[in-house]
Amino acid sequence: MENFSxxxxxxxxxxxxxxxYRDETKGTPxxxxxxEELILTWLLNQNPAxxxxxxxxxxxxxxxxxxxxxx
Numbered sequence: 001m002e003n004f005s006x007x008x009x010x011x012x013x014x015x016x017x018x019x020x021y022r023d024e025t026k027g028t029p030x031x032x033x034x035x036e037e038l039i040l041t042w043l044l045n046q047n048p049a050x051x052x053x054x055x056x057x058x059x060x061x062x063x064x065x066x067x068x069x070x071x
Contacts, residue, residue: 009015023030044050044057054060 007015007020010017010020021031021034025033041057045054050057
């Protein structure tokens with residue numbers, strides 16, 4: 001996998017997230033790249049050898065602090 005990071009324009013709000021999702025990078029749909037990144041992050045979170053670095057990539061804080069919106 002190449003070094004993946006969403007386009008700077010997404011972070012700056014110049015491109016909508018959904019437009020980035022529907023687009024492609026070097027012939028690969030961005031949806032595939034996003035899914036791959038999610039899977040790799042999940043695998044890293046499962047790896048006991050990565051425990052010392054959990055603070056850098058864990059979603060624990062997000063789970064505790066993000067309100068759940070019920071429709």
